[in-house]
Amino acid sequence: MPFPGTTKEENLFSDQIRGLGKTKVLADDRAVITFFAIERLRIHGAEVAREIGQSRSSICRSVLRGEKVISEYPALEAVVR
Secondary structure, eight states, rough: OTTTTOOHHHHHHHHHEEEESHHHHHHHHHHHHIIIIIIOOOOOOHHHHHTOOOHHHHHHHHHHHHHHHHHHHHHHHHHHH
């Protein structure tokens, strides 16, 4: 479902994040987004899981992965934190 007021490219990105793509790039993107949503925005993991279409345990693993990805890229860490 597209978000109101978003471009076609933004909707394509959101569809990819919601999917179960297992490429490293998509997994890392999803991990950073879930980390930011849960740790910084304080959105409940169950809500993030429903929105992305994954299980709560998958989201928990994704948050840990997101923290690792962010720590590997200082520029990204400055933006997220």
